[in-house]
Amino acid sequence: MASAVPVSAVPLVFAAPLPEKAPTVKEAVEEYFSDIPILVSVARCESRFRHFNDDGTLHRGEVNEFDVGVMQVNEHYHLESAQKLKLNLHTLEGNLAYARYLYEREGTQPWSSSKKCWKGDAEKLAQN
Numbered sequence: 001m002a003s004a005v006p007v008s009a010v011p012l013v014f015a016a017p018l019p020e021k022a023p024t025v026k027e028a029v030e031e032y033f034s035d036i037p038i039l040v041s042v043a044r045c046e047s048r049f050r051h052f053n054d055d056g057t058l059h060r061g062e063v064n065e066f067d068v069g070v071m072q073v074n075e076h077y078h079l080e081s082a083q084k085l086k087l088n089l090h091t092l093e094g095n096l097a098y099a100r101y102l103y104e105r106e107g108t109q110p111w112s113s114s115k116k117c118w119k120g121d122a123e124k125l126a127q128n
Contacts, residue, residue: 025049025070025092032096038121039071039103045117046072051092058090063113069095072111078102 026049033039043049050059051070061067066076073082073089078098085101088094102110111118 025051028092029070029096033100036100036103038108038118039099041118041121042099042108042111042114043070045114046070046111051095071095071099072114073098073102074110 026044029043029049030040033043046067047059047070049070053059058068059070061072064074066074068075068089070092073095075089079089082089082094082098085098087098087101089098108115108118
């Protein structure tokens with residue numbers, strides 16, 4: 001596990017801005033994580049690229065209702081940190097940016113519960 005970095009010490013600059021117009025959530029995820037393709041696989045497995053439900057409500061986890069959005073970030077553990085970074089986990093932009101922040105600190109561990117689904121993609125990416 002990476003050493004703890006105080007949230008206040010983390011600059012609010014994220015490597016990949018969201019595209020101007022992404023027709024689908026999947027395309028936005030692919031564009032935003034073009035430099036971290038395993039997170040595209042994680043999003044597919046965690047939410048099937050859904051950030052909002054058909055009725056417009058925020059997509060929440062089927063097993064844990066604290067998991068929110070396309071990246072299924074758990075509000076119980078991460079809401080306070082996201083708020084300190086001025087990121088809104090309920091927006092697509094905030095959800096993706098916090099997932100990047102989390103990945104840069106903990107790798108794929110926060111999404112280990114869905115590893116069976118994306119593990120094969122990780123192995124293929126490691127071979128390339």
